Amino acid sequence: MAVDLEKILRPVDHPLPPFPAKYMTLASGETMVIRQATRDEVPELLKHVAPLVYVERDYYDLVAARVYAELLGWYHYRMQDEYVLVAQIDGELAAIVNGRTVNPKLGMSLHTLAMRRGLRIGAHAFAAKMEYHIDILDQDEVLIVAESPIGFRRWMIEYKLEERFETSHELGGVPSYALTKELFDRARNTLVVGRRPVPDDLLAKAHEAILPPADPPTPPQDLLAATRAKYDSTGTALILQRWAQERSQGDA
Amino acid sequence: MREINAYRCRRCGTLHYPFRMVCKECKENDFFEFDPVPLPRTGRIVTWTRIYNLPAEFEVPTLGVAVVELDNGLRMLGQIDIADPQIGMEVVGSVQVVRRDAYESRYGMVFRAA
Amino acid sequence: MREVYVAGIGITTFTRLEFPLAEIAAYASMAAMKDSGIDRFDHLYVANMGSARINNQSALASAVVDTLSQTPAGAERIENGPASGASAIKQGFMAVASGMHDVVMVTGAERMREVNNLEATNFVATLTHPLAEYVYGVTLPSHAAMFTKLYMERYGVTERHLAMVGVKNQNNATMNEWAHLQQPITMDGIMDSPEAFTNNPYVSEPLRFFDCCPVSDGGASVLLTTKEIAQSTGRPLVRITGIGQATDTLAVFEREDPTDLLAVRRSARLAYDMAGIEPSDVDVAELHDAFTILEIAESEEAGFFPKGEGHLALERGETEIGGKLPINPSGGLKGKGHPVGATGVAQAHEIVTQLRGEAGERQVADARIGFTCNFGGFGNNVISMTYRREE
Numbered sequence: 001m002a003v004d005l006e007k008i009l010r011p012v013d014h015p016l017p018p019f020p021a022k023y024m025t026l027a028s029g030e031t032m033v034i035r036q037a038t039r040d041e042v043p044e045l046l047k048h049v050a051p052l053v054y055v056e057r058d059y060y061d062l063v064a065a066r067v068y069a070e071l072l073g074w075y076h077y078r079m080q081d082e083y084v085l086v087a088q089i090d091g092e093l094a095a096i097v098n099g100r101t102v103n104p105k106l107g108m109s110l111h112t113l114a115m116r117r118g119l120r121i122g123a124h125a126f127a128a129k130m131e132y133h134i135d136i137l138d139q140d141e142v143l144i145v146a147e148s149p150i151g152f153r154r155w156m157i158e159y160k161l162e163e164r165f166e167t168s169h170e171l172g173g174v175p176s177y178a179l180t181k182e183l184f185d186r187a188r189n190t191l192v193v194g195r196r197p198v199p200d201d202l203l204a205k206a207h208e209a210i211l212p213p214a215d216p217p218t219p220p221q222d223l224l225a226a227t228r229a230k231y232d233s234t235g236t237a238l239i240l241q242r243w244a245q246e247r248s249q250g251d252a
Numbered sequence: 253m254r255e256i257n258a259y260r261c262r263r264c265g266t267l268h269y270p271f272r273m274v275c276k277e278c279k280e281n282d283f284f285e286f287d288p289v290p291l292p293r294t295g296r297i298v299t300w301t302r303i304y305n306l307p308a309e310f311e312v313p314t315l316g317v318a319v320v321e322l323d324n325g326l327r328m329l330g331q332i333d334i335a336d337p338q339i340g341m342e343v344v345g346s347v348q349v350v351r352r353d354a355y356e357s358r359y360g361m362v363f364r365a366a
Numbered sequence: 367m368r369e370v371y372v373a374g375i376g377i378t379t380f381t382r383l384e385f386p387l388a389e390i391a392a393y394a395s396m397a398a399m400k401d402s403g404i405d406r407f408d409h410l411y412v413a414n415m416g417s418a419r420i421n422n423q424s425a426l427a428s429a430v431v432d433t434l435s436q437t438p439a440g441a442e443r444i445e446n447g448p449a450s451g452a453s454a455i456k457q458g459f460m461a462v463a464s465g466m467h468d469v470v471m472v473t474g475a476e477r478m479r480e481v482n483n484l485e486a487t488n489f490v491a492t493l494t495h496p497l498a499e500y501v502y503g504v505t506l507p508s509h510a511a512m513f514t515k516l517y518m519e520r521y522g523v524t525e526r527h528l529a530m531v532g533v534k535n536q537n538n539a540t541m542n543e544w545a546h547l548q549q550p551i552t553m554d555g556i557m558d559s560p561e562a563f564t565n566n567p568y569v570s571e572p573l574r575f576f577d578c579c580p581v582s583d584g585g586a587s588v589l590l591t592t593k594e595i596a597q598s599t600g601r602p603l604v605r606i607t608g609i610g611q612a613t614d615t616l617a618v619f620e621r622e623d624p625t626d627l628l629a630v631r632r633s634a635r636l637a638y639d640m641a642g643i644e645p646s647d648v649d650v651a652e653l654h655d656a657f658t659i660l661e662i663a664e665s666e667e668a669g670f671f672p673k674g675e676g677h678l679a680l681e682r683g684e685t686e687i688g689g690k691l692p693i694n695p696s697g698g699l700k701g702k703g704h705p706v707g708a709t710g711v712a713q714a715h716e717i718v719t720q721l722r723g724e725a726g727e728r729q730v731a732d733a734r735i736g737f738t739c740n741f742g743g744f745g746n747n748v749i750s751m752t753y754r755r756e757e
Binding site (some may be wrong): 160 | 307311313
């Protein structure tokens with residue numbers, strides 16, 4: 001019975017060609033490997049995504065919450081045709097990108113979540129995702145939405161994505177844009193970066209384990225602090241209250 | 253037809269662009285004694301750049317701007333609609349909308365290859 | 367005119383700070399008071415460019431003097447674009463030198479990251495000429511980029527030279543606990559490897575991502591006072607020996623020679639004359655490298671290297687910490703960060719740290735005379751200063 005029910009509840013995945021891993025040098029001189037993740041790595045990934053749900057800035061909270069849901073959905077076989085790519089620096093998790101195919105010719109980009117900032121890691125990860133859809137899966141176009149204004153500038157404006165407003169993107173029905181094969185070809189020199197094949201030792205290190213990110217984004221020091229300046233410019237009182245509270249807790 | 257003007261000091265004849273209130277040569281024009289003189293439309297590129305990180309109102313991927321030395325010796329900054337700009341390139345300008353604020357369209361010089 | 371000494375210095379980390387602007391200024395001021403052991407000042411100057419526009423706080427100095435409980439001391443905000451810091455130090459200097467006040471706190475602070483990057487770019491762009499530049503969409507990076515193109519054409523500076531400045535300064539910044547960027551970068555990563563240009567895309571051609579300073583929040587303070595009071599603190603004596611300021615046309619295209627930074631040259635000369643020294647006497651300099659090209663150009667205009675040869679000195683390693691004339695041992699604006707109002711004061715903070723011999727790993731050996739250059743607008747309002755360690 002459980003098996004029959006599972007047959008109904010579980011969507012049938014179409015066989016997709018795997019993403020061939022690639023590597024690139026970052027501005028810091030470090031090497032990053034981007035490879036496809038497997039379902040059994042999801043519990044480990046979730047551990048690193050979870051804390052980001054509490055980082056209330058730059059839309060980290062929203063993106064992390066959605067990525068968490070998408071990874072979990074994939075893990076429990078309740079998402080069809082989803083793929084997950086991970087970017088690792090010496091085994092350490094640097095970014096997660098995911099997406100899925102709507103039909104053989106149409107892809108839907110889901111998210112790009114970067115764990116380390118200042119090295120354009122998000123740019124590399126996003127490019128890898130686009131390469132997967134257009135070059136490797138041989139699709140005609142990929143639907144994309146942006147949650148943050150910076151994302152909108154980086155993708156919609158920079159790559160001159162075409163509007164697809166009639167199509168509802170899965171992420172809450174926000175207006176979709178599309179990267180077509182033609183746009184991809186025109187931007188090939190910025191969208192296809194990195195080298196293959198990945199040297200054996202690098203690849204082995206990446207597959208060995210997903211290590212926790214060394215310096216992930218953290219929530220603002222004082223949850224009130226980020227909003228305080230907007231509504232109350234004499235918020236010093238709140239900090240002092242909090243210090244007093246901590247001191248009395250320390251004494252207790 | 254819109255013009256962009258230089259300003260000639262009524263006392264010593266020095267041309268200024270952009271506008272200033274006191275003549276920079278003779279400094280004696282009792283403030284504000286200038287006659288508008290339309291800027292020439294032709295000149296040469298002195299230097300240029302293509303801007304990738306633009307302010308929010310500009311919904312284009314990149315924007316070209318250049319400093320152009322006009323035929324009367326004055327220099328000005330303008331946007332450029334040129335695929336492959338070079339220092340020294342001959343250009344010709346026209347006055348168009350260069351920026352849209354919340355309520356207004358702002359005009360300025362846009363240069364093309366001559 | 368009395369002699370003016372820096373008795374205390376303070377600084378916050380330059381990064382993304384999550385507390386209000388007035389508190390950023392207060393933290394830095396409190397650090398300077400702790401450093402000097404002096405806990406009351408007669409007057410406060412707060413250097414800041416964007417408080418009213420970005421942080422919705424006008425009359426910033428009044429807020430700071432109150433939060434520090436230093437009322438009834440007088441206070442003003444000094445705004446001079448990116449040169450606000452040096453302008454405020456100049457005002458503080460004049461207050462002490464004239465005999466009007468004995469102890470003056472000069473604090474620079476900025477909280478740029480209260481708004482997003484696009485807004486911050488737009489805000490900084492407002493210092494350009496409204497009708498002849500701003501309206502066209504120029505940004506500060508685009509001015510620096512056009513200047514760079516001419517430098518490349520006339521003097522043979524290449525993108526590689528620019529990258530060298532970035533690498534040097536970010537590496538210096540890793541030795542500076544207050545710096546924004548604690549990540550060294552390599553030439554391979556930003557120039558040579560096949561992926562270099564995804565790592566280092568154009569911001570405004572030919573300037574790239576790693577040629578431009580980061581957007582930072584932060585504050586820095588110096589406490590200025592008389593010789594007697596400075597001596598009583600028991601800290602090494604550092605005196606401000608020269609100050610020079612010069613302005614130039616607002617519209618960058620109206621400059622006489624578009625590859626000259628005339629205001630830098632003039633202000634540096636005035637500072638050297640006031641101090642009675644020559645550029646060759648300077649042991650360490652903090653220049654305004656909001657864009658890597660500016661470090662090269664300013665090093666020439668300040669008289670350290672012949673015009674057009676700054677990039678050659680860079681190649682020879684003369685501007686490294688162990689070199690002939692270390693420039694930006696703190697990491698400069700590129701590595702340390704650029705909270706606009708705080709920068710000028712942060713430059714003073716670094717020079718005083720160096721002259722006191724307290725710079726740790728990034729200490730320049732035997733630093734006795736220091737030089738700072740705070741570049742306002744795009745070279746149209748520049749303040750240079752010289753400092754001397756006295757026994």
